[in-house]
Amino acid sequence: MQRLQIAPNLALATLWADWLSQSGFPASVQRANAVALAGSIPPDEALPEVWIEGEADQLDAARALLALLTAGPSRRWCCRGCGEQIDGPFEQCWNCGAAMPA
Structure with missing residues (x-):
């Protein structure tokens, strides 16, 4: 082993x-x-x-x-609801709760 x-x-x-x-x-x-x-x-x-x-x-x-x-998926996207920059595997904005755009 x-x-x-x-x-x-x-x-x-x-x-x-x-x-x-x-x-x-x-x-x-x-x-x-x-x-x-x-x-x-x-x-x-x-x-x-x-x-x-x-x-x-x-x-x-x-x-x-x-x-x-x-290895989780790594994404970088901008929230359409509040403009927050989101990094990492997140599919929802931590600030306003809006979903990641498709």
Whole structure:
């Protein structure tokens, strides 16, 4: 087994492992309960990790797939309702609530 990625929380680690497993990369979450040790060990050692089974070439392919799955759409648009510039994956203006133009 090889470590693929450290996750910021258990929910994301589990989601990532499920996505990878369903895509043909058998994955598991390690250190799922290590957060209980936070304060006793360095914080970066208490985060959950996603591990995959396989060779180095599978590790690269799994990393590429995880990058695709976690990259949200990035948009830049101007709200027609209030003129606010919106950046990121948002489809609604945070200022006035207007929907992103089609």
